[in-house]
Amino acid sequence: MAAARPDYTFNHEHLLGIEGLHPLDINHILDLADSYAEKTRAGKRPDPVLTGMTVVNLFFENSTRTMSSFEIAARRLGADVVSMPVANSSVKKGETLIDTAMTLNAMKPDALVVRHSASGGAKLLSRKVDCAVINAGDGTHEHPTQALLDLLTIRRVKGRIEGLKVVICGDIAHSRVARSTTQALHLMGARVHLCGPKTLTPPGTDTWGAESATSDFDKALKGADVVMMLRLQLERMNGSFLPSQREYFRYFGLTQARLALAKPNATVMHPGPMNRGVEIESSVADGSSSVITQQVEMGVAVREAVLHLLAGSRK
Amino acid sequence: MSLAIVNARLLDPATELDSPGAIYIEKGKIKEIRLGEDAAFPDAKETRDAGGLCLAPGLIDLRVKTGEPGAEHKETLETASRAALAGGITSFVVMPGTRPVIDDVALLQFISDRARKTAKARVYAAGALTVGLAGEAMAELGLLAEAGAILFTNGDIPVANAQVMKRAMAYAAANGALVMSRPDERALTGSGVMNAGALAARIGLSGIPVEAEWIGAMRDVTLAEQTGCRLVLDQVSTPRTLEIAAAARARGAKVYTTAAAHAFFFNERDVGDYLTYCKVNPPFRDEETRQGLILALKDGEIDAVVSAHDPQPPEEKRLPFGEAAFGAAGLETVLSALLSLHHDGPLTLLEALAPVTIGPASILGLPQGRLAEGAPADLILLNPGKPWLCEREDLLSRSTNSPFDGRRLQGRVMKTFVGGELVFER
Numbered sequence: 173m174a175a176a177r178p179d180y181t182f183n184h185e186h187l188l189g190i191e192g193l194h195p196l197d198i199n200h201i202l203d204l205a206d207s208y209a210e211k212t213r214a215g216k217r218p219d220p221v222l223t224g225m226t227v228v229n230l231f232f233e234n235s236t237r238t239m240s241s242f243e244i245a246a247r248r249l250g251a252d253v254v255s256m257p258v259a260n261s262s263v264k265k266g267e268t269l270i271d272t273a274m275t276l277n278a279m280k281p282d283a284l285v286v287r288h289s290a291s292g293g294a295k296l297l298s299r300k301v302d303c304a305v306i307n308a309g310d311g312t313h314e315h316p317t318q319a320l321l322d323l324l325t326i327r328r329v330k331g332r333i334e335g336l337k338v339v340i341c342g343d344i345a346h347s348r349v350a351r352s353t354t355q356a357l358h359l360m361g362a363r364v365h366l367c368g369p370k371t372l373t374p375p376g377t378d379t380w381g382a383e384s385a386t387s388d389f390d391k392a393l394k395g396a397d398v399v400m401m402l403r404l405q406l407e408r409m410n411g412s413f414l415p416s417q418r419e420y421f422r423y424f425g426l427t428q429a430r431l432a433l434a435k436p437n438a439t440v441m442h443p444g445p446m447n448r449g450v451e452i453e454s455s456v457a458d459g460s461s462s463v464i465t466q467q468v469e470m471g472v473a474v475r476e477a478v479l480h481l482l483a484g485s486r487k
Numbered sequence: 488m489s490l491a492i493v494n495a496r497l498l499d500p501a502t503e504l505d506s507p508g509a510i511y512i513e514k515g516k517i518k519e520i521r522l523g524e525d526a527a528f529p530d531a532k533e534t535r536d537a538g539g540l541c542l543a544p545g546l547i548d549l550r551v552k553t554g555e556p557g558a559e560h561k562e563t564l565e566t567a568s569r570a571a572l573a574g575g576i577t578s579f580v581v582m583p584g585t586r587p588v589i590d591d592v593a594l595l596q597f598i599s600d601r602a603r604k605t606a607k608a609r610v611y612a613a614g615a616l617t618v619g620l621a622g623e624a625m626a627e628l629g630l631l632a633e634a635g636a637i638l639f640t641n642g643d644i645p646v647a648n649a650q651v652m653k654r655a656m657a658y659a660a661a662n663g664a665l666v667m668s669r670p671d672e673r674a675l676t677g678s679g680v681m682n683a684g685a686l687a688a689r690i691g692l693s694g695i696p697v698e699a700e701w702i703g704a705m706r707d708v709t710l711a712e713q714t715g716c717r718l719v720l721d722q723v724s725t726p727r728t729l730e731i732a733a734a735a736r737a738r739g740a741k742v743y744t745t746a747a748a749h750a751f752f753f754n755e756r757d758v759g760d761y762l763t764y765c766k767v768n769p770p771f772r773d774e775e776t777r778q779g780l781i782l783a784l785k786d787g788e789i790d791a792v793v794s795a796h797d798p799q800p801p802e803e804k805r806l807p808f809g810e811a812a813f814g815a816a817g818l819e820t821v822l823s824a825l826l827s828l829h830h831d832g833p834l835t836l837l838e839a840l841a842p843v844t845i846g847p848a849s850i851l852g853l854p855q856g857r858l859a860e861g862a863p864a865d866l867i868l869l870n871p872g873k874p875w876l877c878e879r880e881d882l883l884s885r886s887t888n889s890p891f892d893g894r895r896l897q898g899r900v901m902k903t904f905v906g907g908e909l910v911f912e913r
Contacts, residue, residue: 270805290807291691292761311809313691348691376685 182481186298186305189314190355198360202324205477209324209470212248218476220250221484225282229255230272231308232288237444238308238318241468242285245475251282251483269293270300277301283483286310304482312346318443319352321474323360325467326398329439334361339392339434341367341424342402342451344385345374349443350402354380367392368402368424371413389424396434400441401426401451409450417450426452431461439463489513490907491531495542495868497522500841501848501857510542512864515906520858537868540901543840544856545577545865546821547847549667549745550721550793552642552814554885555601556594557586562798562885564598567818568606570884572911574819575900576794576843577865578609578855583620584642590615590626592634599635607910609865611637611851616655616666622646625655632664637851640667640721643768643813645703647673649710656716665850666711667719667745670703670728671769680809682755682770690761692808695770697725704728708735708742717741719850722795724750724769726779729788743850744788747795748817748824751781753890763804763811765890767795784842785833790850792842794821798886816884819877820891826871826898836871864907873899 180196190198211218227246229239239255246253258272269288276284283304286294291311298305309315327333338357344350344366354364358381366377366385377385386392393399409417431438440452440461448454457464493509497520509526511519519528528534548571554561564581571579581598583589589598595612602610614636615626628639639659645668646652652668659666676699681687683694704720711718712735720732723744732742753771765771772780783789797814804811825839848856855863877894879887903911 268802268806288807290809292809293807295760296807311691311807312693345688351689351691374685374688376688379685379689 182485184482187316187478187482188294188298188305188307190316190319190352190359191314193359195359198320198323198356201320201474201477201481202327204480205320205324205470205473206328208476209473212473218248221480222246222249222251222282225251225483226280227251227253227283227285227479227483228276228281229253229285230276230287231255231257232259232286232293233309234259235287235309237468238287241471242308242475245472246479248472249476249479249484251479269297273297273300277303283479306478306482309348312348312351314352315348316352317471317474317478318349319356320478321467321471322353322400322441322443323356324470324474325441325463326439328470329463329466330397333357336362336397337365337395338362338398338400339365339367339396340400340402341389341392341426343372343404343408344368344377344402345372346405346408347402351380353400354382357381365392365396369414369420390430390433393430393433396438398439398441399426399431399434403443403445404447404451406447406450421450425450426456428453428455428459431456441467443467488907489518489531489533491528491534492537492542492866492868493527493534494524494539495537496539497858498541498543498836498840499858500837501845501859503837504858505837510858510864510866512907515864515908517858517860517862517864519860541836541869541871542858543867543869544844544858545867545903545905546575546843547851547853547856548576548579548794548796548818548821548843549719549791549847549850550582551579551796551818552582552584552798554798555585556597560885561800563605564602564610565605566883566885567796568602568608568610570816570818570882571608572903572905573883573900573913574794575822575867575869575903576608576818577867577903577905578611578853580611580613580637582642583613583615583640588615588619589613590618590620592627592630595631595634595636607905609855609905613637613667614639616641617646617651620644622648622651625651625658628655628659628664629662632662638665638667638719641669643669645669645671645673649706652707653710653714656710656718657714660714660716665717665719667721668707669721670700670707670723672699672702672706675699675702680766680770681758682772684755684773686755686758695768697727697772697776700725700728700769701731704731708732708740711735711742712738712740719743719745721745722747722750722769722793723789724772724780725776726783729783733788743790745791745793746780746784746789748792748821749795749815749890751777751784751828752824753777757890758808761808762890763806763808764815764888764892766808766811766813767797767815767890768813781828781833784828785838789842791847792821792825794818796884798884799888800886804888814888816882816886816889818884819882820889820896822869822900823877823891823896823898827896829871830897864904866904867900868902869898870901871898873897875899
């Protein structure tokens with residue numbers, strides 16, 4: 173783990189992806205998030221560092237979980253929050269993303285949390301506004317706060333990230349979580365192994381920081397400290413990507429028997445929402461190895477830290 | 488009316504001429520060429536001193552999209568012509584994908600009339616291969632050819648149905664008509680927006696695989712061989728597609744190839760931070776493929792280089808990459824893109840000019856595109872070493888979405904003549 177340096181300052185304007193972050197940045201965010209998580213567990217209110225500030229949640233894709241997580245995080249820090257699920261609004265009636273950005277910018281928010289179906293959507297928006305932009309998922313590109321909450325969860329459970337073997341399994345090709353989490357884990361010294369059907373495993377995953385990509389889940393699981401399952405978009409199941417849900421579960425579903433191939437104390441993760449019986453057996457999802465609920469909890473803490481660092485620094 | 492251009496470096500890829508000399512123009516045609524530094528025509532009514540600049544044939548561009556009719560906010564024939572002349576292009580072929588589509592004689596005549604009234608460049612119209620470019624029924628190829636359609640193409644939308652394509656090619660062959668097709672198996676291209684590969688996967692964009700082009704090319708050259716149709720494979724982006732064409736040619740097929748000028752200049756990495764100006768189809772490929780294309784151009788395996796001019800207004804480009812329109816304005820940067828290959832070493836000046844002069848002229852059977860006595864005096868005076876900064880606000884095209892925006896380029900057209908008349912001067 174990279175040690176914090178006395179001369180370190182977090183000097184990013186936006187959080188658009190893990191790409192561009194330094195291990196020191198990640199550690200800094202995780203440390204702050206850790207303290208927020210502890211406060212919440214202790215039943216204490218955090219300092220209202222965002223009092224008088226406005227955070228706008230701009231979600232072009234529906235996602236109740238992530239939007240709520242950001243909303244709770246911003247409110248805990250004292251910000252005024254406007255959540256705009258715009259999937260069915262004027263944006264769909266011909267207004268472009270840039271038009272929307274400029275309209276919102278005129279309202280002078282302090283931070284925009286953006287989810288968009290297009291890769292690069294958050295980046296495009298960040299060029300047009302004066303406030304901090306936090307990428308809450310852009311197409312199949314990045315989802316940095318998900319990666320950070322994954323790291324925080326792992327760090328709290330395992331006590332470290334460096335040197336761990338992490339297996340990420342599922343629809344790698346369409347997963348922004350896989351891209352961000354792989355990069356973040358790699359930056360922090362973990363060994364990431366990707367696994368999925370050949371049709372859902374893209375080329376060049378070594379450039380994300382993965383050590384290997386394979387279709388042999390059993391082989392990948394050997395010696396794994398962490399097994400992270402990805403959500404499979406069910407609409408792909410009977411398309412040309414995969415033969416059937418049954419076959420997918422047979423080869424890539426995480427069962428108790430399969431989990432036994434990993435290290436005895438291996439941790440099971442899933443970004444949610446889960447398809448039980450497709451990606452993961454219920455007994456594993458609800459079992460003692462699973463930290464899936466803790467991931468949700470750490471999500472709020474990470475988002476508090478990120479909002480604090482990006483919006484709070486503009487005060 | 489006669490004009491002499493003296494003190495020039497005459498460049499003609501058709502005859503591999505590269506020599507000091509002078510040209511005498513009468514009634515819009517090249518009357519006489521004299522070689523030598525002191526060559527002159529004392530009897531000419533007007534004499535222009537080229538100041539040692541290169542005098543070359545005007546460029547011929549096989550692929551230009553305009554918005555006229557139907558989307559004049561993108562480009563009109565007049566604005567396209569203005570941009571073309573500034574880029575040294577004196578003749579160009581308008582694609583049929585206008586609104587409405589150029590699939591009947593009236594539309595073809597409209598283009599001809601508008602061009603005659605508003606454009607100073609020579610404008611040729613391509614007819615649609617199928618009605619409405621829908622790929623279902625062949626257009627009136629005979630009547631369109633009679634009305635002046637110089638070639639037939641389905642533009643950016645390949646004819647998916649092989650039977651329709653085969654019949655259209657057979658019918659065209661019987662009429663001696665030229666067919667141009669974009670090799671693209673759409674089932675593989677899918678919703679791809681950039682070159683398929685590791686980079687596309689990393690930045691989360693769906694890819695257009697090279698095999699989509701190979702399979703499309705194999706189908707179309709096979710049909711060309713079977714039907715005897717003269718076929719242009721439009722905007723080839725990989726050396727393997729050129730091999731497919733060459734193999735068919737070796738068996739006697741009449742297959743030509745073109746490539747877009749920007750394909751020699753950019754690679755997939757230029758997409759960078761989702762730069763929509765770099766979203767073109769076929770997409771910028773990887774560096775190895777780009778280098779392969781350059782070698783193929785040097786070896787004469789690419790018959791013509793096109794601007795692939797496809798102007799898009801800001802509302803089509805100021806979008807996330809995946810949602811933005813394909814296409815780049817290209818009329819004013821073709822020559823500089825090719826000259827960069829000359830300045831970087833692989834191509835001689837004549838080799839750089841051949842695919843935009845005699846190459847397309849030969850495919851279309853046009854008399855221009857060469858410095859020959861009796862040929863139309865469509866000429867450019869070129870300073871091949873002149874550096875310039877491409878800034879989109881300086882482009883003359885109505886839509887200025889250029890991947891070259893902000894790039895330093897070398898080589899500029901200083902004067903352009905069509906039929907001996909000075910139509911552009913810098």
